[in-house]
Amino acid sequence: DVKVTQSSRYLVKRTGEKVFLECVQDMDHENMFWYRQDPGLGLRLIYFSYDVKMKEKGDIPEGYSVSREKKERFSLILESASTNQTSMYLCASRGSVEAFFGQGTRLTVV
Amino acid sequence: GNSVTQMEGPVTLSEEAFLTINCTYTATGYPSLFWYVQYPGEGLQLLLKATKADDKGSNKGFEATYRKETTSFHLEKGSVQVSDSAVYFCALSDFTRNAGNMLTFGGGTRLMVKP
Numbered sequence: 454d455v456k457v458t459q460s461s462r463y464l465v466k467r468t469g470e471k472v473f474l475e476c477v478q479d480m481d482h483e484n485m486f487w488y489r490q491d492p493g494l495g496l497r498l499i500y501f502s503y504d505v506k507m508k509e510k511g512d513i514p515e516g517y518s519v520s521r522e523k524k525e526r527f528s529l530i531l532e533s534a535s536t537n538q539t540s541m542y543l544c545a546s547r548g549s550v551e552a553f554f555g556q557g558t559r560l561t562v563v
Numbered sequence: 564g565n566s567v568t569q570m571e572g573p574v575t576l577s578e579e580a581f582l583t584i585n586c587t588y589t590a591t592g593y594p595s596l597f598w599y600v601q602y603p604g605e606g607l608q609l610l611l612k613a614t615k616a617d618d619k620g621s622n623k624g625f626e627a628t629y630r631k632e633t634t635s636f637h638l639e640k641g642s643v644q645v646s647d648s649a650v651y652f653c654a655l656s657d658f659t660r661n662a663g664n665m666l667t668f669g670g671g672t673r674l675m676v677k678p
Contacts, residue, residue, distance in 0.1 A: 457606075486666075494671040496652070543606055545666075550614065550656075551597060552666050554606035 456480075459544050459555035464561050472531040474558050476544030485527035486552070487511075487519065490541040500526055534562045565590045569653045569669035576643055576676050584638040584672050586627075586653035594655040596620075596629050596636040597666070601650045610638075610651070648676045 460475035478485065486501040488511075496510030496518040516538060520528040527546075531538055539562045544555040569586045576582060588596070595614040599607040611620030616631035625640045636653060653669040 459606075496668045498665075501665070545607075547666070550595060551609045551612055554599075554608070556606045557604075 457544060457546050457553050457555040459542075459558050461558050462556060464558060464560045466534050466560065468532075468535060468562055470531075470534050470562075471514070472534050472560070472562075474529040474531075474542055474544075474560070476527045476529070476546075476555055477525050478527075478546035479525065479552065480546060481524065482546040482548045482553075483524070484547040485521065485547040486547070487527065487529045487546065488543045489513070490543055490557075494514075495544065499529065500504060536562050538562050565594070565655060565667045567655055567667055567669035568671050569651075571670070572599075572650075572673035574672060574674050576674070578645055579642045582638070582640040582643045582647075582674070584653075584674070586636045586638065587660055587668060588636065588653075588655050589601045589632050590634075590655055590667075596627070596635055596656075597654040598625070598627055598636070598638050599652040599654060600629070601652065601671070603649070607652060625632050626669075645676045645678055648674055650674070674676055 457478045466472050484503050487499045488496045490496050497513050499517050500519040502508045504522050508519050518530045542558045545552040566589045596608040597612045600610045601607045611622040613620040613629035619628045627636050627638045650671045650673045652671045654666045
């Protein structure tokens with residue numbers, strides 16, 4: 454059974470903290486994605502990666518960075534967390550057709 | 564650019580009612596089309612897909628047909644259950660960016676089924 458695993462279901466962080474969200478996939482997919490989901494705004498793409506060490510900005514990259522040192526792992530980094538980054542974060546990986554999603558991380562920045 | 568438009572919710576139905584959630588798209592080329600479902604507090608799960616025109620995707624009683632002439636991929640189910648209550652996302656493949664393999668999502672439609 455294919456799997457995309459996000460390291461945390463729930464996180465609470467303080468403003469200004471550096472936050473790491475981790476995502477691991479076991480399908481040997483080249484493409485991995487980070488989205489955030491907010492009420493009324495749907496899914497918005499933050500960053501994606503099409504290969505190890507390769508990354509491209511999505512629609513809302515400001516305030517975020519990513520790391521892809523190994524094929525199976527794609528990390529989202531909030532350099533200095535702010536309250537407007539409180540959201541649900543979804544990781545996905547994709548081979549040739551459909552994408553597979555992790556269970557999501559609900560991040561609250563206080 | 565590519566885009567997906569789906570009906571706004573919430574859609575509220577009684578159990579055993581017929582469901583239609585409309586989805587239309589704008590795309591270059593020949594995209595693949597998808598419906599994803601998100602249950603409360605969870606990530607997205609693939610519900611069904613269609614990779615070429617006139618294909619019908621189906622799963623768990625849900626169906627959608629890829630209509631190129633009307634650029635539509637409407638989701639239907641003949642008899643909904645309370646357990647179908649969720650948010651449904653229509654999506655298409657997006658190969659306009661350098662890396663390819665992108666997915667473009669609609670805004671999501673919340674379905675509420677009452678007993």
